Amino acid sequence: MNAPQHYDVIIIGGSYGGMAAGMALGRALRRVLIIDAGLPSNRMTPHSHNFLTHDGATPGEIARIAREQLMAYATVETVKDVAVHAERTSAGFQIETMCGNMFTATKLVFATGITDIMMNIEGFKECWGRSVLHCPYCHGYEVRQHRTGVIANGTSGFEYVLLIANWTSTLTLFTNGASTLTDEQTGECRSRGIEIVETPITSIEHTNGQVRGLVLEDGDHVDVDVVYAKCAFEQHCIIPAMLGCEHDADGYISVDARQHTSIEGVYACGDNTSPMRTVANAVASGTATGMHVNKELVMQGYVRLAT
Ligand SMILES: Cc1cc2nc3c(=O)[nH]c(=O)nc-3n(C[C@H](O)[C@H](O)[C@H](O)COP(=O)(O)OP(=O)(O)OC[C@H]3O[C@@H](n4cnc5c(N)ncnc54)[C@H](O)[C@@H]3O)c2cc1C
The missing domain is CATH 3.50.50.60 (FAD/NAD(P)-binding domain)
Incomplete structure (x- = not known):
């Protein structure tokens, strides 16, 4: 059996938070895989507001433009799939998907959002x-x-x-x-x-x-x-909990100022970490996450030089 494809970073969740993290990492020359099931929480709303330059656009249009711009970075790949399992390996983490694929990465980012309970x-x-x-x-x-x-x-x-x-x-x-x-x-x-x-x-x-x-x-x-x-909510993805990431009393994944969770090498951003539930906040925390992940990789000796 072939060894799984290895990436610097796997981002689980490729909506606003995940794509923003992916762009910061792509611009830092990182090999990134974004695994996304394609179910952002705002998909039922006809118009999205309060995000500068896109006020009143459809959620899908904002995502479409983001995807188009992200795909300009050759080291960023996306796959439509659901991550179902993660485990630590000597090289970082191994992710298994619903389609039966395996991928490995040095760092993990969860941008998996939340699910509103109707x-x-x-x-x-x-x-x-x-x-x-x-x-x-x-x-x-x-x-x-x-x-x-x-x-x-x-x-x-x-x-x-x-x-x-x-x-x-x-x-x-x-x-x-x-x-x-x-x-x-x-x-x-x-x-x-x-x-x-x-x-x-x-x-x-x-x-x-x-x-x-x-x-x-x-x-x-x-x-x-x-x-x-005011609906109750649950985490869209239970893998962070399976990995042992701490959650706060309200159910958000606990992160520090660098968006780093309580588990070494695992980051989280967007709705799954914050009640400030907006596209702008997901993008801001995703961008910050990408920058912090890259810095940690650099500090640990994983340097990528432009060719
Ligand atoms: C009805 C509604 C209307 C809203 N209107 C606005 C608005 O007008 N303006 C505004 O600024 N904000 C609005 N929001 C809030 C905004 O939608 C969120 O803040 C934003 O979507 C958060 O982005 P995110 O990337 O963190 O999560 P999401 O956009 O929810 O995306 C999470 C992604 O992760 C994927 N995912 C989850 N688990 C897995 C897995 N195991 N494997 C693979 N993929 C996975 C999901 O399929 C999804 O694509 C609205 C929210 C709702 C519910």
Whole structure:
């Protein structure tokens, strides 16, 4: 059997974070393989906002241009596949993919993103990314002063609804069951004109993913044009956990200022490490990761000279 192809760096996840890391490494003459399954978390949204030079572009168009520019670097390769297993070897790491391929690398980068766990409400999934939103900085401007519902609870829900009140004055907080806000938080919402509804939601009425209203367990119907929801999430890829990378209490992969995880030679960037969930942040942390990985390789004697 042939020995697996060896790379300086394997990047698992080739969306915004992974491609940014790949570009920094390609520009540093590194042999890089990007393994990407092609399922970025924003794929349901028709337009992406708040990323300079691409405001309002489709997520796919941003990725297409990035890929085109990345492919100009001859030492960067991409493959559409799913990494399913990783283990340490004497030369670094070995990665196995779903298609049965093996690759090895000196360093590993995880830019694997996170998966939103859809709320168990009929119609939720169909509206996600279109009119059920997660982030006012990404989509709030387009729905400013719309009739807005927020599905959230507790202290994080309180902070979330207060933030969204910056964009609309017609706002209802749906705690979807008994409210866990403190009396003080409830009073603060009321003083800002935010209504609180505790009755559980049974369904979201919509037309082709565009919210029309919320139907409650008691049969009531509340007209809203847009909904924000604070979904739980899980890591898209469990390989960092399998390798022993530490995670913080919220479920993000713990990294230091160099994007280095708790496992030697393993880095992570983008959504899987940070609640600052934007394309801009994924690109910034990916670029930084590429630079830090290259520096570590140089310091360890892996120098690549231009030919
Ligand atoms: C509905 C929605 C709308 C959004 N709108 C905006 C917006 O308007 N503006 C904005 O700035 N941000 C927006 N975001 C946030 C933005 O999408 C993320 O911050 C960004 O996608 C993070 O990039 P990433 O590279 O870290 O992860 P992702 O883009 O999620 O990419 C992760 C990649 O890793 C791949 N992968 C995972 N595991 C494996 C594996 N084992 N093997 C191979 N590949 C793997 C996935 O298939 C995917 O391609 C939105 C998010 C959502 C959910």
